[in-house]
Amino acid sequence: MRRRTTPDAGRRSEASRHAILTAAFELAGEVGYAKLSVEGIAARAGVGKQTIYRWWPSKGAVLLDAFLHLSEGDGGESDGGESDGGESDGGGGMALPDTGDLEADLKLVLRATVDEFADPRYDRPLRALTIEITNDPALAARYAERLDGPMKEAKKARLRAAQEAGQLPAGLDLDVAVDLIWGPLLSRWLRRSGPLTHAYADAVVETALRGLYAR
C-alpha cells in the first residue's frame, strides 16, 4: 500500500521553489491565465512536473505563493509594491502612508494601485490569481489569510488612525469603509467598465469620504 507521504520540507530545494514561483509569475504575465499551464511553468523553471505537484495542490496555489514570494520579498528587499490585490505585507505588517491628511494619503495609494493595474506585467498575473480565487474557495481562504487580510488590516489601521484623530466618526464600520474605497477600483479594473485613471482614483476617494449627498 502506498503511503500518501507528507513531503519532507527539510530536503526541499530552495532553488527549485524560487524558480517555480518566478516562472509562474512571469508566465502568467506573458501568456495570461488561459494559456498558463503547469507543464509550461515546469519547463520554464527547468523543473520536473512532479516537483510542482509534490509541493502545491493546484496551479492557483502556485500563483498565490508567487505573489506571496514577491510581497514577502523572500530573501529580497521591500520595494514598495502596492495594489488592491493585496500585495505588500510580510506578516509583520505593511503600513499605508500617514501624513495626517487622510484624503491625500488615500489618493496616493489608490493612484499607485491604478498604476499597477495599468502595467501588464502585474495586471495579467493579478487577473490570473483573481480568477483562481473566484472559483476555488479554499484558495480564497488562503488568499484572505495571507495576502488580502494583512493588506485589509493595513487599510483599516490607516482609517482607525483617522478615527482617533477625530477625522472620521467613531461609529464607522471599517470593513464597509474599506470596501467602499477599494471596491470601485476592483470593479473598474475587472470589468474594464471605464477608464482607470488617477482622476478616477481621486474622484472615488473624494466621493467616498463625503458621500453622494454632499454638495
Place this chain on the structure above:
Amino acid sequence: MRRRTTPDAGRRSEASRHAILTAAFELAGEVGYAKLSVEGIAARAGVGKQTIYRWWPSKGAVLLDAFLHLSEGDGGESDGGESDGGESDGGGGMALPDTGDLEADLKLVLRATVDEFADPRYDRPLRALTIEITNDPALAARYAERLDGPMKEAKKARLRAAQEAGQLPAGLDLDVAVDLIWGPLLSRWLRRSGPLTHAYADAVVETALRGLYAR
C-alpha cells in the same frame, strides 16, 4: 482554397440554440466554471459540437448569450431578476424601483442582488461569466454593451431622477456614484472577504450616500 463561410442565420435551428443556452447556464450552475466544457454543453443539449462552434467563438460567448437569453426573456416573461452582474434588461430598458425614497430603493435593489449571490444556481454561472470576461477583453466589450451597459444606465437613471428631485447634487459624477454603490458588493462577492448579507447591503447604501466623514 476553403471559404471561411459565414453561416446562414436564416437556416439556424432555434431549438438547438435554446437547448445550448439552457444547457450552458444549467451546467455552469451544476459543475462550476472549472469543469464547464463545450463537449459537456453539447452532450447535455443533445447537439453536435460543431453546432456550437458554428455560432459562437468561445465557451464564454455561449455563457454570455445564455445570460442574455435569460434576461431578454427569449419567449419568456420578465420575472424581476436583478444583480450586479447586470441581469434584467431587454434593450428596451429595465428600470430600478423609484418610490421617491432613494435610500430605500437602493437598499431594496442591493438586497435582491445579495440574495441572488447567495443562490448557487445564479452564483456559479455568474462567477463563470465573470471569469470569462476577466480574461477576454472582446467578451468584456460585448458584455459591457449588452448586459452591464444597459443595467448601468438603469442605475444612473435612478440616480439622475434623485438629482432632479434635488436629493443628490447636480455635479455628482454618476459613473463614480454607481461604482461606489455596487463596487463594494462585487468585491465581497468575488473575494468572499466577508459575509454578504442584507445588513451589509444596507450599510453600503447608507455609507455611500452619507460618506465616511458623516457622523
Place this chain on the structure above:
DNA sequence: AGCAAGAGACGAGACGGTCCGTCTTTGCCT
C-alpha cells in the same frame, strides 16, 4: 403544379493536439 438537384444546417463522432495529474526511471545528495 410537380419533382429533381443543390445548398447548408444538423447530430454524431473520429481525429491530432495539448494539458492534466500520476507513475516510473534514473541520478544525486545526504
Place this chain on the structure above:
DNA sequence: AGGCAAAGACGGACCGTCTCGTCTCTTGCT
C-alpha cells in the same frame, strides 16, 4: 538506504477541426 529532483511515459479529458450521412428548405427545370 532514503528521499528529493529532472525527465518524461502514460491514460484520460477536452480542445477545435473535419468528415460523415441525414434532414429541410430553396431553386430551377419540366
